[in-house]
Amino acid sequence: MTPDKLKLASHVKAINWNRIEDDKDVEVWNRLVNNFWLPEKVPLSNDVQSWATLTPDEQLLTMRVFTGLTLLDTLQGTVGAVSLIPDAITQHEEAVYTNIAFMESVHAKSYSSIFSTLCSTKEIDEAFRWSIENPNLQKKAQIIESYYYGDDPLKRKIASTLLESFLFYSGFYLPMYWSSRAKLTNTADLIRLIIRDEAVHGYYIGYKYQKGLEGLSDERKEELKAYTFELMFELYENEVQYTHDLYDSVGLAEDVKKFLHYNANKALMNLGYEAMFPAAVTDVNPAILSALSPNADENHDFFSGSGSSYVIGKAVNTEDDDWDF
């Protein structure tokens, strides 16, 4: 599409971080800064041997998945996060978006670090060509992009949150899958850093969307809610196609779809809406879930444990100075 001239924030004044209107801005700024990382810190070259154990099909799939993720990060870094700046309610919110934009560019670059470590220039060029030619990948980028250039600030935030919290996950599945089989584990470590960042981004943009809803008429709120679910369905259908394009060759498409459902629910929650997919279709492969978070397994659910193993702890008296967290 031909974008209209991108709107910029008008009337810039000096930002005063000593006068805060929304504590969330400072909280998220600090979190993002503390989470800052660069791909050079991850020892990707330790994955060279592991890469050689993948079949040619598996290598091709992995490269395609990563060019797809590169496209989304590029879109979010150069257009998405930047397009949110003129709509910001507070100046500190604007600053947070600049941080988000920069980190998306770090993410986009980190896939190139993976490529240059593991693949030949010819293979890399071919994978990038695939990313331009794959209709479903292009479609998802176009759908999101059209909202970034649109004129509704809240719809822009919806599109952005769905990108951050849903659209990446058809891709993120694969490094978690490799990690669960003890392959490409350093690459997986890098992807986990990206996943952590995207979680904060989705949380924050979703929060700002909800702040934007405050004080609107019920009709407008209903319109935006209906719009969110409509967009989710449109993206979901495309995502299913994209998943089949990628994963049919290795027989993982059905497993990936569960991961999509699970993350679609979380994207909706970030926007303040109830989960849409029922538990029957969000039962993510436990190996994938534990590659994502080692604490996420059923063993941590005390309520579902067998009654006989209940051990009720007794709170003990502790001194106040124990509470120096």
Add this chain to the structure above:
Amino acid sequence: MSAVAAESAVARGASRYTSSRLIYFSSASDNTHRFMVKLGIETARMPLHTYEETLLAQEPFVLVLPTYGGENRLGAVPKQVIKFLNVAENRQLIRGVIGAGNTNFGDTYCLAGDIVAEKCKVQHLYRFELMGTSDDVDRVREGLEEFWTRLSQERTPL
């Protein structure tokens, strides 16, 4: 609490005292708050800011608290929860913890719940993500009911 402190709390309207069996912290994002509302049982929410007076529990309770995307243990437990747990009487009445979080934060998923459970020597009973699904709500509602029943049976020898 000293008698003087108790009196001044009473003078302020005694709103700090709570007999809720479920006490929680939720930031301005309201994710944990939404989960608590869905549970449909009586709960007490800690003040949003640390400059406000914290709650004083009057009955045994389960604490529900979120973990945001911290990288390490330091700073994982929200300051408001620390303030609440720095009251010795509150610590004496805590019986369990429920954690909220996001698996995208990897091995720090629900870390604040782990830390508090360890410090207070109580169980980290359940974990849920963001505002929780309807299944989470059902399991926590049923789980808590069973938990309190068990606890009261243990305390009342036949």
